[in-house]
Amino acid sequence: MVEDKAIAKLERLLPAGRISTHEVDRVTYSYDATGEKYMPAAVVFPETEGEVTEILAVASEFKIPVIPRGAGTGLSGGSVPVKAGLVVSTERMTQILDIDEEELLAVVEPGVVTGELHRAVEARGLFYPPDPASLDFCTIGGNIAENAGGLRAVKYGVTRDYVRALRFALPEGEVFSAGVRTVKGVVGYDLVTIMVGSEGTLGFITQATLKLLPKPETKITIAAYFASYVSAAKAVAGIIARKILPATLEFIDRQCLMCVKEATGMEFPEDAMALLLIEDDGFEEVVKRSASAIKEALASENALHIQEAGDAAAAEKLWKARRVISPSLAYIAPHKMNEDVTVPRKKLPELIAAVEGIASRYNVRCASFGHAGDGNIHVNFLYDKRNNDEVQRVKEAVKALMEVVVQLGGTISGEHGIGLAKKDYIGIEIGPEGIEIMKRIKNAFDPHGIMNPGKIFPDTLVG
Ligand SMILES: Cc1cc2nc3c(=O)[nH]c(=O)nc-3n(C[C@H](O)[C@H](O)[C@H](O)COP(=O)(O)OP(=O)(O)OC[C@H]3O[C@@H](n4cnc5c(N)ncnc54)[C@H](O)[C@@H]3O)c2cc1C
Structure with a gap:
Protein backbone atom coordinates (compact mmCIF):
# COMPACT_ATOMS: atom_id res chain seq x y z
CA MET A 1 0.00 0.00 0.00
CA VAL A 2 1.12 3.53 -0.75
CA GLU A 3 0.78 4.52 2.94
CA ASP A 4 3.13 1.67 3.97
CA LYS A 5 5.75 2.93 1.50
CA ALA A 6 5.48 6.48 2.86
CA ILE A 7 5.75 5.22 6.45
CA ALA A 8 8.80 3.08 5.57
CA LYS A 9 10.49 6.09 3.97
CA LEU A 10 9.74 8.28 7.01
CA GLU A 11 11.12 5.60 9.32
CA ARG A 12 14.38 5.78 7.36
CA LEU A 13 14.50 9.60 7.30
CA LEU A 14 13.39 10.56 10.82
CA PRO A 15 15.24 9.87 14.09
CA ALA A 16 14.08 6.75 15.95
CA GLY A 17 10.81 6.99 17.88
CA ARG A 18 9.24 9.72 15.77
CA ILE A 19 6.64 7.55 14.01
CA SER A 20 4.26 4.96 15.41
CA THR A 21 1.95 2.50 13.70
CA HIS A 22 1.13 0.83 17.01
CA GLU A 23 -2.61 0.26 17.35
CA VAL A 24 -2.73 1.94 20.77
CA ASP A 25 -1.31 5.15 19.30
CA ARG A 26 -3.52 4.98 16.23
CA VAL A 27 -6.62 4.63 18.43
CA THR A 28 -5.44 7.38 20.80
CA TYR A 29 -5.07 9.85 17.91
CA SER A 30 -8.17 8.74 16.03
CA TYR A 31 -10.61 11.17 17.70
CA ASP A 32 -10.97 14.62 19.23
CA ALA A 33 -13.40 16.20 21.69
CA THR A 34 -16.32 15.61 19.30
CA GLY A 35 -15.90 11.85 19.78
CA GLU A 36 -15.83 11.31 15.97
CA LYS A 37 -13.38 8.51 15.30
CA TYR A 38 -11.33 7.45 12.21
CA MET A 39 -8.10 5.43 12.32
CA PRO A 40 -4.91 7.01 10.91
CA ALA A 41 -2.25 4.89 9.18
CA ALA A 42 0.40 6.25 11.54
CA VAL A 43 1.07 8.97 14.11
CA VAL A 44 4.19 11.15 13.75
CA PHE A 45 5.84 13.20 16.51
CA PRO A 46 8.23 15.74 14.94
CA GLU A 47 10.49 17.73 17.27
CA THR A 48 11.73 20.35 14.80
CA GLU A 49 10.51 22.39 11.86
CA GLY A 50 12.99 20.46 9.69
CA GLU A 51 11.29 17.20 10.63
CA VAL A 52 7.87 18.67 9.82
CA THR A 53 9.07 19.63 6.33
CA GLU A 54 10.44 16.12 5.77
CA ILE A 55 7.11 14.59 6.79
CA LEU A 56 5.19 16.89 4.46
CA ALA A 57 7.58 16.27 1.54
CA VAL A 58 7.14 12.49 1.89
CA ALA A 59 3.35 12.80 2.26
CA SER A 60 3.32 14.94 -0.86
CA GLU A 61 5.45 12.45 -2.81
CA PHE A 62 3.07 9.60 -1.96
CA LYS A 63 -0.05 11.83 -1.97
CA ILE A 64 -1.24 10.75 1.46
CA PRO A 65 -3.17 12.91 3.95
CA VAL A 66 -1.45 14.92 6.69
CA ILE A 67 -3.60 15.85 9.69
CA PRO A 68 -1.95 18.41 12.00
CA ARG A 69 -2.90 17.82 15.62
CA GLY A 70 -2.46 19.86 18.79
CA ALA A 71 -4.19 18.50 21.89
CA GLY A 72 -7.32 17.14 20.18
CA THR A 73 -9.65 19.40 22.19
CA GLY A 74 -11.28 20.65 18.99
CA LEU A 75 -15.06 20.68 18.93
CA SER A 76 -15.56 20.42 15.17
CA GLY A 77 -13.60 17.26 14.33
CA GLY A 78 -10.65 19.23 12.87
CA SER A 79 -7.90 16.83 13.91
CA VAL A 80 -9.84 13.63 13.15
CA PRO A 81 -8.15 11.64 10.32
CA VAL A 82 -11.30 11.13 8.31
CA LYS A 83 -9.33 9.95 5.25
CA ALA A 84 -6.65 8.07 7.26
CA GLY A 85 -3.04 9.14 6.45
CA LEU A 86 -0.57 10.61 8.96
CA VAL A 87 -1.68 12.37 12.14
CA VAL A 88 1.20 14.78 12.87
CA SER A 89 1.20 15.75 16.53
CA THR A 90 2.87 18.90 17.89
CA GLU A 91 3.22 17.47 21.39
CA ARG A 92 7.04 17.49 21.16
CA MET A 93 7.21 21.08 19.82
CA THR A 94 6.52 22.80 23.12
CA GLN A 95 9.19 25.45 23.58
CA ILE A 96 8.54 29.07 24.45
CA LEU A 97 11.45 30.42 22.39
CA ASP A 98 11.36 34.05 23.50
CA ILE A 99 9.42 36.52 25.65
CA ASP A 100 10.42 40.00 24.50
CA GLU A 101 9.49 42.44 27.28
CA GLU A 102 10.47 45.51 25.24
CA GLU A 103 8.48 44.65 22.13
CA LEU A 104 5.69 42.85 24.05
CA LEU A 105 6.00 39.67 21.99
CA ALA A 106 6.25 35.95 22.61
CA VAL A 107 7.71 33.49 20.08
CA VAL A 108 6.48 29.93 20.57
CA GLU A 109 6.41 26.50 19.00
CA PRO A 110 2.93 25.26 18.06
CA GLY A 111 2.60 22.63 20.80
CA VAL A 112 2.85 25.10 23.70
CA VAL A 113 -0.20 24.69 25.93
CA THR A 114 -2.14 27.96 26.07
CA GLY A 115 -2.36 28.05 29.89
CA GLU A 116 1.42 27.53 30.15
CA LEU A 117 2.01 30.55 27.94
CA HIS A 118 -0.36 32.54 30.17
CA ARG A 119 1.62 31.63 33.29
CA ALA A 120 5.00 32.28 31.66
CA VAL A 121 4.11 35.78 30.44
CA GLU A 122 2.15 36.71 33.58
CA ALA A 123 5.25 35.92 35.67
CA ARG A 124 6.87 38.82 33.75
CA GLY A 125 3.94 41.23 34.24
CA LEU A 126 2.59 40.55 30.73
CA PHE A 127 -0.71 39.21 29.45
CA TYR A 128 -1.82 36.95 26.55
CA PRO A 129 -5.62 37.47 26.45
CA PRO A 130 -7.03 34.58 24.32
CA ASP A 131 -8.36 32.09 26.89
CA PRO A 132 -10.46 29.24 25.53
CA ALA A 133 -12.11 27.36 28.40
CA SER A 134 -9.86 24.43 27.39
CA LEU A 135 -6.71 26.48 28.08
CA ASP A 136 -5.18 23.93 30.45
CA PHE A 137 -4.95 21.43 27.57
CA CYS A 138 -5.26 23.09 24.15
CA THR A 139 -2.25 24.33 22.19
CA ILE A 140 -1.32 27.61 20.55
CA GLY A 141 -1.11 25.83 17.14
CA GLY A 142 -4.66 24.51 17.57
CA ASN A 143 -5.85 27.95 18.74
CA ILE A 144 -4.36 29.62 15.67
CA ALA A 145 -5.69 26.98 13.29
CA GLU A 146 -9.20 27.41 14.76
CA ASN A 147 -8.91 31.14 15.46
CA ALA A 148 -10.01 30.24 18.98
CA GLY A 149 -11.95 32.73 21.05
CA GLY A 150 -12.51 32.37 24.73
CA LEU A 151 -14.01 34.06 27.72
CA ARG A 152 -12.18 37.37 27.38
CA ALA A 153 -12.97 37.93 23.69
CA VAL A 154 -15.68 40.45 24.48
CA LYS A 155 -13.07 43.04 25.50
CA TYR A 156 -9.81 41.67 24.07
CA GLY A 157 -10.78 39.94 20.82
CA VAL A 158 -9.80 36.48 19.57
CA THR A 159 -6.58 34.65 18.64
CA ARG A 160 -6.41 36.39 15.24
CA ASP A 161 -5.91 39.72 17.05
CA TYR A 162 -2.71 38.45 18.71
CA VAL A 163 -0.85 36.72 15.87
CA ARG A 164 1.85 38.97 14.41
CA ALA A 165 3.83 36.43 12.41
CA LEU A 166 3.84 32.75 11.57
CA ARG A 167 6.25 30.21 10.15
CA PHE A 168 4.48 27.38 8.38
CA ALA A 169 5.42 24.39 6.26
CA LEU A 170 3.60 24.01 2.98
CA PRO A 171 2.54 20.59 1.71
CA GLU A 172 5.49 20.14 -0.63
CA GLY A 173 7.91 20.70 2.23
CA GLU A 174 8.93 24.35 1.81
CA VAL A 175 8.79 26.68 4.81
CA PHE A 176 7.20 30.09 4.60
CA SER A 177 7.53 32.98 7.00
CA ALA A 178 4.65 35.49 6.99
CA GLY A 179 3.88 38.61 8.99
CA VAL A 180 6.05 40.99 11.01
CA ARG A 181 7.38 41.59 14.52
CA THR A 182 6.49 45.27 14.26
CA VAL A 183 3.19 46.87 15.34
CA LYS A 184 2.44 47.67 11.69
CA GLY A 185 3.18 45.88 8.41
CA VAL A 186 1.27 45.86 5.12
CA VAL A 187 3.56 44.22 2.60
CA GLY A 188 1.54 42.18 0.13
CA TYR A 189 -1.34 39.83 0.92
CA ASP A 190 -1.97 39.12 4.60
CA LEU A 191 -0.99 35.45 4.69
CA VAL A 192 -1.07 35.38 8.50
CA THR A 193 -4.79 36.10 8.43
CA ILE A 194 -5.35 33.40 5.81
CA MET A 195 -3.51 30.86 7.96
CA VAL A 196 -5.40 31.84 11.13
CA GLY A 197 -8.58 29.76 11.16
CA SER A 198 -7.45 27.57 8.23
CA GLU A 199 -8.04 24.41 10.33
CA GLY A 200 -4.89 22.63 9.19
CA THR A 201 -6.07 22.58 5.57
CA LEU A 202 -3.44 24.93 4.08
CA GLY A 203 -0.15 24.31 5.88
CA PHE A 204 1.49 23.20 9.12
CA ILE A 205 2.21 26.01 11.61
CA THR A 206 5.71 25.54 13.05
CA GLN A 207 6.22 28.81 14.93
CA ALA A 208 4.12 31.80 16.04
CA THR A 209 5.03 35.33 17.09
CA LEU A 210 2.29 36.57 19.41
CA LYS A 211 1.39 40.03 20.62
CA LEU A 212 1.30 40.54 24.40
CA LEU A 213 -0.27 43.25 26.56
CA PRO A 214 0.65 44.60 29.98
CA LYS A 215 -1.04 42.49 32.66
CA PRO A 216 -4.15 44.22 34.08
CA GLU A 217 -3.63 45.48 37.63
CA ILE A 325 -19.86 22.82 32.00
CA SER A 326 -18.94 21.22 28.69
CA PRO A 327 -17.76 17.85 30.07
CA SER A 328 -20.47 17.78 32.77
CA LEU A 329 -23.27 17.78 30.17
CA ALA A 330 -22.65 14.03 29.98
CA TYR A 331 -24.83 13.85 33.14
CA ILE A 332 -27.85 14.56 30.91
CA ALA A 333 -27.08 12.43 27.84
CA PRO A 334 -24.08 10.52 26.46
CA HIS A 335 -23.79 12.54 23.22
CA LYS A 336 -24.12 16.16 22.21
CA MET A 337 -24.12 18.30 19.11
CA ASN A 338 -22.25 21.34 20.36
CA GLU A 339 -23.05 24.35 18.19
CA ASP A 340 -21.26 27.66 18.66
CA VAL A 341 -23.53 30.01 16.83
CA THR A 342 -23.00 33.76 17.12
CA VAL A 343 -25.45 36.59 16.53
CA PRO A 344 -25.27 40.39 16.87
CA ARG A 345 -25.50 40.97 20.63
CA LYS A 346 -28.77 42.89 20.41
CA LYS A 347 -30.31 39.78 18.78
CA LEU A 348 -29.42 37.52 21.72
CA PRO A 349 -32.92 37.58 23.25
CA GLU A 350 -34.32 36.48 19.86
CA LEU A 351 -31.73 33.72 19.56
CA ILE A 352 -32.42 32.41 23.05
CA ALA A 353 -36.18 32.42 22.41
CA ALA A 354 -35.63 30.68 19.04
CA VAL A 355 -33.50 27.96 20.67
CA GLU A 356 -36.27 27.27 23.21
CA GLY A 357 -38.76 27.08 20.31
CA ILE A 358 -36.58 24.71 18.25
CA ALA A 359 -35.96 22.40 21.24
CA SER A 360 -39.67 22.12 21.86
CA ARG A 361 -40.65 21.81 18.12
CA TYR A 362 -38.21 18.92 17.55
CA ASN A 363 -38.66 17.49 21.05
CA VAL A 364 -34.92 17.50 21.81
CA ARG A 365 -33.01 18.07 25.03
CA CYS A 366 -30.97 21.24 24.98
CA ALA A 367 -28.48 23.03 27.26
CA SER A 368 -26.96 26.40 26.40
CA PHE A 369 -24.06 28.40 27.74
CA GLY A 370 -21.31 30.57 26.38
CA HIS A 371 -19.75 33.85 25.56
CA ALA A 372 -22.91 35.96 25.57
CA GLY A 373 -20.92 39.19 25.53
CA ASP A 374 -19.77 38.19 22.02
CA GLY A 375 -23.27 37.06 21.00
CA ASN A 376 -21.72 33.56 20.96
CA ILE A 377 -23.86 30.85 22.55
CA HIS A 378 -22.89 27.17 22.74
CA VAL A 379 -26.19 25.46 22.06
CA ASN A 380 -25.89 21.78 22.96
CA PHE A 381 -28.48 19.36 21.62
CA LEU A 382 -28.18 16.29 23.82
CA TYR A 383 -28.97 12.78 22.66
CA ASP A 384 -28.18 9.12 22.71
CA LYS A 385 -26.63 7.75 19.50
CA ARG A 386 -28.48 4.47 19.97
CA ASN A 387 -31.82 6.25 19.58
CA ASN A 388 -32.15 6.72 15.79
CA ASP A 389 -35.32 8.76 16.05
CA GLU A 390 -33.69 11.17 18.51
CA VAL A 391 -30.57 11.45 16.29
CA GLN A 392 -32.76 12.44 13.35
CA ARG A 393 -34.67 15.03 15.40
CA VAL A 394 -31.39 16.53 16.64
CA LYS A 395 -30.08 16.83 13.07
CA GLU A 396 -33.23 18.67 12.04
CA ALA A 397 -32.96 20.93 15.09
CA VAL A 398 -29.34 21.79 14.19
CA LYS A 399 -30.29 22.75 10.63
CA ALA A 400 -33.20 24.87 11.90
CA LEU A 401 -30.82 26.61 14.33
CA MET A 402 -28.29 27.37 11.58
CA GLU A 403 -31.03 28.91 9.43
CA VAL A 404 -32.34 31.10 12.26
CA VAL A 405 -28.83 32.29 13.10
CA VAL A 406 -28.09 33.36 9.53
CA GLN A 407 -31.50 35.09 9.35
CA LEU A 408 -30.59 37.01 12.51
CA GLY A 409 -27.44 38.29 10.79
CA GLY A 410 -25.15 35.89 12.66
CA THR A 411 -22.64 33.16 11.87
CA ILE A 412 -22.88 29.37 12.25
CA SER A 413 -19.49 29.16 14.01
CA GLY A 414 -18.02 31.83 16.26
CA GLU A 415 -14.89 29.97 17.36
CA HIS A 416 -14.94 26.17 16.99
CA GLY A 417 -14.49 26.09 13.22
CA ILE A 418 -16.22 24.05 10.56
CA GLY A 419 -14.09 20.87 10.46
CA LEU A 420 -16.22 17.80 9.99
CA ALA A 421 -19.09 18.79 12.25
CA LYS A 422 -20.44 21.77 10.31
CA LYS A 423 -19.21 21.22 6.78
CA ASP A 424 -22.68 20.29 5.55
CA TYR A 425 -24.02 23.65 6.74
CA ILE A 426 -21.33 26.04 5.50
CA GLY A 427 -23.33 26.72 2.31
CA ILE A 428 -26.19 28.18 4.39
CA GLU A 429 -23.87 31.03 5.36
CA ILE A 430 -21.41 31.58 2.49
CA GLY A 431 -23.23 30.05 -0.48
CA PRO A 432 -21.66 28.20 -3.43
CA GLU A 433 -19.66 31.26 -4.52
CA GLY A 434 -18.00 31.54 -1.10
CA ILE A 435 -17.15 27.84 -1.15
CA GLU A 436 -15.72 28.11 -4.67
CA ILE A 437 -13.34 30.97 -3.87
CA MET A 438 -12.16 29.25 -0.67
CA LYS A 439 -11.48 26.07 -2.66
CA ARG A 440 -9.32 28.10 -5.07
CA ILE A 441 -7.27 29.40 -2.13
CA LYS A 442 -6.94 25.84 -0.82
CA ASN A 443 -5.69 24.65 -4.23
CA ALA A 444 -3.07 27.40 -4.37
CA PHE A 445 -1.58 26.28 -1.04
CA ASP A 446 -2.22 22.57 -1.35
CA PRO A 447 -2.48 21.50 -5.01
CA HIS A 448 -2.61 17.75 -4.21
CA GLY A 449 -5.22 18.15 -1.47
CA ILE A 450 -3.16 16.34 1.18
CA MET A 451 -3.61 18.85 4.03
CA ASN A 452 -6.37 17.67 6.35
CA PRO A 453 -8.69 16.46 3.56
CA GLY A 454 -12.42 16.01 4.13
CA LYS A 455 -12.74 19.15 6.27
CA ILE A 456 -14.56 22.49 5.87
CA PHE A 457 -16.02 21.83 2.40
CA PRO A 458 -19.28 19.91 2.07
CA ASP A 459 -19.62 16.67 0.14
CA THR A 460 -23.03 17.97 -0.98
CA LEU A 461 -24.50 21.43 -0.53
CA VAL A 462 -27.20 22.11 2.07
CA GLY A 463 -29.20 25.32 1.94
C1 LIG B 1 -13.99 21.77 27.51
C2 LIG B 1 -13.67 22.55 26.26
C3 LIG B 1 -13.81 23.92 26.27
C4 LIG B 1 -13.51 24.66 25.11
N1 LIG B 1 -13.65 26.02 25.15
C5 LIG B 1 -13.36 26.75 24.06
C6 LIG B 1 -13.50 28.17 24.09
O1 LIG B 1 -13.86 28.77 25.10
N2 LIG B 1 -13.20 28.86 22.96
C7 LIG B 1 -12.77 28.22 21.81
O2 LIG B 1 -12.50 28.89 20.81
N3 LIG B 1 -12.65 26.87 21.77
C8 LIG B 1 -12.92 26.13 22.85
N4 LIG B 1 -12.80 24.77 22.80
C9 LIG B 1 -12.38 24.12 21.54
C10 LIG B 1 -10.87 23.83 21.42
O3 LIG B 1 -10.23 23.77 22.68
C11 LIG B 1 -10.20 24.87 20.52
O4 LIG B 1 -10.71 24.78 19.20
C12 LIG B 1 -8.68 24.76 20.47
O5 LIG B 1 -8.18 25.84 19.72
C13 LIG B 1 -8.17 23.46 19.85
O6 LIG B 1 -6.79 23.34 20.17
P1 LIG B 1 -6.07 21.92 20.12
O7 LIG B 1 -4.63 22.14 20.43
O8 LIG B 1 -6.76 20.94 20.97
O9 LIG B 1 -6.23 21.57 18.58
P2 LIG B 1 -6.76 20.22 17.89
O10 LIG B 1 -8.13 19.90 18.36
O11 LIG B 1 -5.73 19.18 17.99
O12 LIG B 1 -6.83 20.73 16.39
C14 LIG B 1 -7.74 21.71 16.00
C15 LIG B 1 -7.46 22.10 14.54
O13 LIG B 1 -6.20 22.74 14.45
C16 LIG B 1 -5.39 22.10 13.47
N5 LIG B 1 -4.00 22.25 13.95
C17 LIG B 1 -3.51 21.94 15.18
N6 LIG B 1 -2.20 22.24 15.24
C18 LIG B 1 -1.86 22.76 14.02
C19 LIG B 1 -0.65 23.25 13.46
N7 LIG B 1 0.49 23.27 14.15
N8 LIG B 1 -0.66 23.69 12.17
C20 LIG B 1 -1.81 23.68 11.44
N9 LIG B 1 -2.98 23.21 11.92
C21 LIG B 1 -3.00 22.77 13.21
C22 LIG B 1 -5.91 20.68 13.40
O14 LIG B 1 -5.63 20.07 12.16
C23 LIG B 1 -7.40 20.91 13.59
O15 LIG B 1 -8.00 21.26 12.37
C24 LIG B 1 -13.08 24.00 23.93
C25 LIG B 1 -12.94 22.60 23.93
C26 LIG B 1 -13.23 21.88 25.08
C27 LIG B 1 -13.06 20.40 25.03
Missing part, protein backbone atom coordinates in the same frame (compact mmCIF):
# COMPACT_ATOMS: atom_id res chain seq x y z
CA THR A 218 -6.76 43.95 39.16
CA LYS A 219 -10.05 42.24 38.34
CA ILE A 220 -13.54 41.69 39.74
CA THR A 221 -16.04 38.87 39.22
CA ILE A 222 -19.81 39.32 39.47
CA ALA A 223 -22.48 36.59 39.36
CA ALA A 224 -26.08 37.56 38.52
CA TYR A 225 -29.02 35.14 38.52
CA PHE A 226 -32.19 35.60 36.45
CA ALA A 227 -35.70 34.15 36.43
CA SER A 228 -35.67 33.50 32.67
CA TYR A 229 -33.20 32.95 29.84
CA VAL A 230 -34.62 35.85 27.90
CA SER A 231 -34.22 38.31 30.80
CA ALA A 232 -30.56 37.26 31.17
CA ALA A 233 -30.07 37.78 27.41
CA LYS A 234 -31.71 41.21 27.68
CA ALA A 235 -29.31 42.09 30.50
CA VAL A 236 -26.35 41.24 28.22
CA ALA A 237 -27.68 43.50 25.49
CA GLY A 238 -28.43 46.14 28.17
CA ILE A 239 -24.86 46.13 29.52
CA ILE A 240 -23.37 46.63 26.05
CA ALA A 241 -25.98 49.25 25.13
CA ARG A 242 -24.83 51.25 28.21
CA LYS A 243 -21.35 51.34 26.61
CA ILE A 244 -19.83 48.99 29.20
CA LEU A 245 -17.44 46.41 27.77
CA PRO A 246 -16.41 43.97 30.53
CA ALA A 247 -13.55 41.53 29.93
CA THR A 248 -15.92 38.56 30.17
CA LEU A 249 -19.69 38.19 29.97
CA GLU A 250 -20.82 34.55 30.11
CA PHE A 251 -24.32 33.04 30.01
CA ILE A 252 -25.18 29.72 31.68
CA ASP A 253 -28.67 28.19 31.56
CA ARG A 254 -30.38 26.16 34.28
CA GLN A 255 -29.66 22.79 32.64
CA CYS A 256 -25.95 23.61 32.71
CA LEU A 257 -26.13 24.83 36.34
CA MET A 258 -27.70 21.52 37.34
CA CYS A 259 -24.89 19.60 35.58
CA VAL A 260 -22.25 21.73 37.32
CA LYS A 261 -23.98 21.06 40.64
CA GLU A 262 -23.84 17.34 39.91
CA ALA A 263 -20.16 17.51 38.89
CA THR A 264 -18.82 19.81 41.62
CA GLY A 265 -21.38 19.89 44.44
CA MET A 266 -21.73 23.68 44.02
CA GLU A 267 -25.12 25.11 45.04
CA PHE A 268 -27.08 27.68 43.00
CA PRO A 269 -30.25 29.61 43.98
CA GLU A 270 -33.40 27.48 43.53
CA ASP A 271 -35.21 30.19 41.55
CA ALA A 272 -32.37 30.76 39.07
CA MET A 273 -33.11 29.88 35.45
CA ALA A 274 -29.93 31.53 34.16
CA LEU A 275 -26.63 32.89 35.44
CA LEU A 276 -24.50 35.66 33.99
CA LEU A 277 -20.83 35.53 35.03
CA ILE A 278 -19.05 38.79 34.49
CA GLU A 279 -15.44 39.79 34.92
CA ASP A 280 -13.75 43.09 34.35
CA ASP A 281 -10.09 43.99 34.70
CA GLY A 282 -7.83 47.01 34.58
CA PHE A 283 -6.73 49.75 36.98
CA GLU A 284 -8.40 49.54 40.40
CA GLU A 285 -10.38 52.82 40.17
CA VAL A 286 -11.63 51.97 36.66
CA VAL A 287 -12.67 48.46 37.68
CA LYS A 288 -14.60 49.81 40.68
CA ARG A 289 -16.55 52.22 38.46
CA SER A 290 -17.17 49.52 35.90
CA ALA A 291 -18.44 47.11 38.63
CA SER A 292 -20.98 49.60 39.92
CA ALA A 293 -22.21 50.40 36.38
CA ILE A 294 -22.53 46.67 35.62
CA LYS A 295 -24.52 46.06 38.83
CA GLU A 296 -26.83 48.94 37.97
CA ALA A 297 -27.44 47.49 34.50
CA LEU A 298 -28.12 44.01 35.96
CA ALA A 299 -30.58 45.40 38.52
CA SER A 300 -32.43 47.34 35.87
CA GLU A 301 -32.92 44.06 33.95
CA ASN A 302 -34.49 42.49 37.07
CA ALA A 303 -31.65 40.23 38.19
CA LEU A 304 -32.87 38.04 41.09
CA HIS A 305 -29.52 37.99 42.93
CA ILE A 306 -26.28 39.87 42.26
CA GLN A 307 -23.09 38.72 44.03
CA GLU A 308 -19.54 40.03 43.77
CA ALA A 309 -16.82 37.45 44.48
CA GLY A 310 -15.17 38.52 47.74
CA ASP A 311 -11.67 37.30 46.90
CA ALA A 312 -9.60 35.50 44.27
CA ALA A 313 -10.52 32.05 45.63
CA ALA A 314 -14.28 32.77 45.44
CA ALA A 315 -13.85 34.10 41.88
CA GLU A 316 -11.81 31.05 40.84
CA LYS A 317 -14.56 28.76 42.20
CA LEU A 318 -17.09 30.47 39.90
CA TRP A 319 -14.79 30.27 36.86
CA LYS A 320 -14.04 26.64 37.61
CA ALA A 321 -17.80 26.01 37.47
CA ARG A 322 -17.84 27.68 34.05
CA ARG A 323 -14.98 25.51 32.76
CA VAL A 324 -16.55 22.20 33.78
